[in-house]
Amino acid sequence: MKNVRMLVALFLSLTLAPMAVAQEKNKFDGTVRIGGSTTLLPVIADCASQFMEKYETWDKVDPSFPKTRILIYVTGGGSGFGIKAVMDGTVNIGMSSRDLKDAEKTQLGPYKEFLVSKDCLAFAVNKKNPLTKKDNLTREEIARIFSGEAKTFKEIDPSLPNKPILIQMRDAAGGSTEIVKTMILKEKNFSQNAIQVPSQGANLKKLETNTNAIGYLSSVIAQESAKLKVFKYEGVAPTNENVINGKYRLSRPLLLLVNGTPEPTWQKFIDYVLNDGQKIIQEQGYVPVRTIR
């Protein structure tokens, strides 16, 4: 008997409570929801936790805000999800590790994007890979490897063994793959035999264990690994300095997106990422945007 009443009460509270919350729309909202690119996720999550630790309540950010607790939720999902979620209003701020497509721009209508950082892309292999004999890869060599035209190491350099090259690519829609396609492969297509690695971590792991594989990833992540050799591209080393001075061309933008104009609270957080947050971005190895001309 008691159980039944409790059950009913529980049921009602579960169904009615969300409705009640939904009605408080015009009130000041102390929460900011952020979602999208998994490349940006660790950076923005760090910024969010530091922001919340530093200010705790909104009135300390700006005296015109009420004394409401700051709550910032950061979730992943990928750039495509981030952009869609901004459109739908599922998140307030979207994260993207690629420029928006024209179709997305028209769907989104008026929006604002904030360039937060750049990610420098590098080609890397295991230190036991035959290709380590070379120090530099040209655009043409990479294009021949990734399109499948050169299937063995020998076809790249006659002094190398006649073993098949294993190509690792990130999923097709990710920002990094798009750069490789538009800037290196151009009219050529990716080989059908490439392994599609679903995450940066899996990409690194595979390169660290497989001596036949070549892949592309964030140059910081590649350089941190003792087991990998990072190549120069067209004679330029993939360093943050070279991205900043424009010599190294393979980089992708890391963006924050807002549908329409940002609420004052969102803007405050974006400002934080663009200023204090740049230190975190530098610590995590990405290129701080304030230094990019």
Place this chain on the structure above:
Amino acid sequence: MTRRFFSKSLYWSDAALKALSFLALGTGVSFLLLMIVFVLRESSLGSGFTMNLFDFLVRDPWAPMATPPSHGIFHAWISTLVITGLSLLLAIPLGFGIGLFLSEVAPRWVQQVMQPALELLAGIPAVVYGFFGYVTLVRNFEVWFDMPAGECLLIAGLILAVMVLPFVASTAAEAFRSVAQELREMAYGLGVTQLYVMRRVLFRKALPGLFAAVALGLARALGETLAVLMLAGNTVAVPHSLLERGQPLTALLATELGETVVNSAKYQALFASGFILLIVVLGINAVIWILKHHFLERSHA
């Protein structure tokens, strides 16, 4: 007259509980329906799907970066078919054997150890299985078969069989156990061997339950994503042998969907393949359900 002993309020609570139960049931079922509708809508298969269905399923390659892009899923459903088939081929006989052993042969203490062990196996997250396969089989395959990369359909099928096995085995054991004890005793009374009882009595009587075991295993195998994503190689070329890499439907979705432009042709193709997966799972479940009832009627007749 037990009714008189209930107070009026209890009737109320009965009615409320009944209503709540129905509501819960309705919510559950409507989730399934809504999901189908949602997937169908996002895929625009009803109208506005930009591809010819034959091109989509059979002819075109998966090359979303090409100009013009093409989004055929032949490689994916072939991979799904091969991996799922292989895993069930291994898991069903083994699972039925384990079930038979647990319910008929094993001494009590073995049952008491094995049953929780199977449940434990069923509860291990897919990523652990995937990682296990990655550090054991994938590395060794590279050495044994001199492959540039060890990932292949065979490994994915093998590991998937291990993942499916506990579901099949424990459901099968349950099915065998639920066969009436009198039937066994009657058969033994006629002087037949244990093997004969298993073959001619238990298997027939437990058939509906065994179908459920297969259905459970199949659903698990078809829907499994992470382990096959890690082990099958995730390559869009159409596989020609078990030692080649492939990309099952679930892995295709997991790889591509996150970054895809919403409502683009690729997005539609991905949702369409999700819809196909959904339909296949529902279809197979329906067939098994029909078969089960068919056999149930026959065994009662």
